Amino acid sequence: MNAPADPHFATRIRESFGRQKAMAFIGAKLTSVEPGATEITLAYREDLTQQKGFVHGGIIGMIADTACGYAAFSLMPADCSLVTVEYKINILAPARSSLVARGEVVKAGRTLTVTRAEVYAEDGKHIATMQQTLMMLPGTPDTPE
Amino acid sequence: MNAPADPHFATRIRESFGRQKAMAFIGAKLTSVEPGATEITLAYREDLTQQKGFVHGGIIGMIADTACGYAAFSLMPADCSLVTVEYKINILAPARSSLVARGEVVKAGRTLTVTRAEVYAEDGKHIATMQQTLMMLPGTPDTPE
Amino acid sequence: MNAPADPHFATRIRESFGRQKAMAFIGAKLTSVEPGATEITLAYREDLTQQKGFVHGGIIGMIADTACGYAAFSLMPADCSLVTVEYKINILAPARSSLVARGEVVKAGRTLTVTRAEVYAEDGKHIATMQQTLMMLPGTPDTPE
């Protein structure tokens, strides 16, 4: 059902993730790439925290957004790029540990793909849940213009 | 209507923002604090970009989330803290410039506050729009435990 | 800026609304159609209430969704139809009166349009706020297949 259109999807995604300077900046790692699902891991760092010392909600959103995006991208043809249309995230608990965001495809449409991510703390606590919409841009490179 | 419960709200917010290591990390500045409204400005930097060289959608979410949060916080009593319950953001256009996020209160309730943020590029282009829910935690400090 | 692509947009929208059996069923009226903005009015009726006697949150969503959709549709070409991709609604207060939902376009893109609606009670109370995404389907009729 979630068959990738491009057999080299994992390589393509790892290269794309490698171009995401924002992911390197916060120290996020792409730790799993499967058809329709990816995982991003983030080590706890003080410089990612908000005023009470917890990981900033926007940082949690960043890794969930990215995990969802690459889950969608894994099923798309090699010659396209994609954009995030929108995402909605519920923060379920504060986090002061490393995090893992698991993104997966809910529905892969021709133009739009709907995805979901769950974010967990090191101890397994459920930190956040995201629902996201992405749009495929056919025939556009996934690189800077 | 949007009267702050704490006359020293601006000082309290500037101090809280100053404790947000994640905001310093990405170079975000709190450039305006009014009752029920704040503004956060972010300079363009390559290390905040995604794979195509645009500002990462999660970074846009970070500044919008924070602008909304402090808009809500500006109307709350001095002895409380607040948490982001959830936010939803539509990315309207890609951005390769500095950004400003303007957050404002839509409805300040006893426990929950609903806010909105608009994010604009340097040239005035509308980059993103956010709708957010926050919860007040009465009698809890806005500092690390 | 929000110039309609079809000069007969208002007639087209009134006819489309007239085909919405669900709107007739709940008694909703299309009370204003402007370029990029529409208004739907709903009389209070007991059969639209939830367990505590307030207008059902889903009914509030229905009129906000429809007001947003026609706001988007007003700017689109005559030969297209559109689908709701997603919407997010905050219920700000319970309502036990007639309601008006005002939808407006935030950003009209080539494929996707982002809209917003505010719902007010008869006494002016702010009842709900919605953020929505729609997709244009070019060259498809806005009628049953």
Place this chain on the structure above:
Amino acid sequence: MNAPADPHFATRIRESFGRQKAMAFIGAKLTSVEPGATEITLAYREDLTQQKGFVHGGIIGMIADTACGYAAFSLMPADCSLVTVEYKINILAPARSSLVARGEVVKAGRTLTVTRAEVYAEDGKHIATMQQTLMMLPGTPDTPE
């Protein structure tokens, strides 16, 4: 984990659903009540359709909202009521058949509960997915004032 605080939760929910005139109005049935999960079934009817003859997106939202709400309510104490704070729904496919909405609790907090619903058509097609936030009102009756 999802242990109901009230052993009579199923009876309480069936009675509450029975007071929802809007559910009777559209013909929705509460077809399953479990701890942390409920199911609502809706027969296809022409008077629930939009302009193209599909079930109105707002009607889909209504049953998903209600399924989520009662999933949350099933875990709450007997003497409380609850309100929908917000919900976000993605419409994944148009529907011209009966529908079933399955709601479940993602996180039951002290004040806020986060839920999710999936809506399916008669043939198993995935029609919509919702993420929702509810607030418990302790010591308030779940009946008209």
